[in-house]
Amino acid sequence: xxxxxxxxxxxxxxxxxxxxxxxxxxxxxxxxxxxxxxxxxxxxxxxxxxxxxxxxxxxxxxxxxx
Numbered sequence: 001x002x003x004x005x006x007x008x009x010x011x012x013x014x015x016x017x018x019x020x021x022x023x024x025x026x027x028x029x030x031x032x033x034x035x036x037x038x039x040x041x042x043x044x045x046x047x048x049x050x051x052x053x054x055x056x057x058x059x060x061x062x063x064x065x066x
Contacts, residue, residue, distance in 0.1 A: 008049040011057060015046035 008015055011034055018041045021027035033039040038046045
C-alpha cells in the first residue's frame, strides 16, 4: 500500500511500528539495536526478525557477534 512502511527487508528497516528510529529523530542506540535489539521495546518476534536479517547478510560468521 502507498505510504505503508515495509518492515525488516533491510538491516536499517524498523522491526515494527514501535521502533523509535526515524530520519527526524535517529535512535541513539541504532547500531546496538540492529545487532542485538530491539532495545526500545521487548518483543520476541522482533528479535527473531532482526536475527533473520543478520543471518541473511552475514558473510563473515562471527562478525556480528559482540
